[in-house]
Amino acid sequence: MKKTILLLFVTFLVGCETKTIEVEKSAGIVERYPGNGDGFVMASTEDAQLAVDLILAFADKDIETMKKSFADTATYLPPQGGKAITTPLSELENIVMALHEPYDSIKRTLWNAIPIKLNGDDNSSVTVSFKEDRFYKDGTEESLRIIDRIFINSEKKIYRIHQWTAEME
DSSP states (O other): OHHHHHHHHHHHHHHOOOOOOOOOSOBSOOSSSSSOOOOEEEOOHHHHHHHHHHHHHHHTTOHHHHHHHEEEEEEEEOTTOSOOEEEEGGGHHHHHHHHHTTEEEEEEEEEEEEEEEETTOSOEEEEEEEEEEEEETTSOEEEEEEEEEEEEOTTSOEEEEEEEEEEOO
16 A cells, blocks of 8 residues: 555656746836836835835934935925926935924835836836825824835936825725
């Protein structure tokens, strides 16, 4: 009986075939994005962490962490539309304090961070989704769903942020 089980086991192992599965290396549709139009690939977890560190540092008014993340000049596109804010690194603290003016505090809860880059490109972008709880100076509170698209150059510095918001239910 033992020999029969052993024989069946060996037959099973010999009969197993290794299958190779082709994984798509790039995907997506590239229309209005600078580059070669050859699709997107995953970028690094390091880029995702840089973006996450930035969004959490903003909520904490941690200017030093933010300064380490930014390029010499960065552009922010606010969620309500309107004009983009382009500022040199030397003005970052003033911008952050102005954006925090109506609040006692802000709490951000990360949902996910997805880093991608154009196939063959050194720059990347990270889409960060999170919940933001805003505590106003007048005692009112607000919760928002926020998506930031954070653009990172080849020197691993953030140079652009696009933001979209929606109310929480």
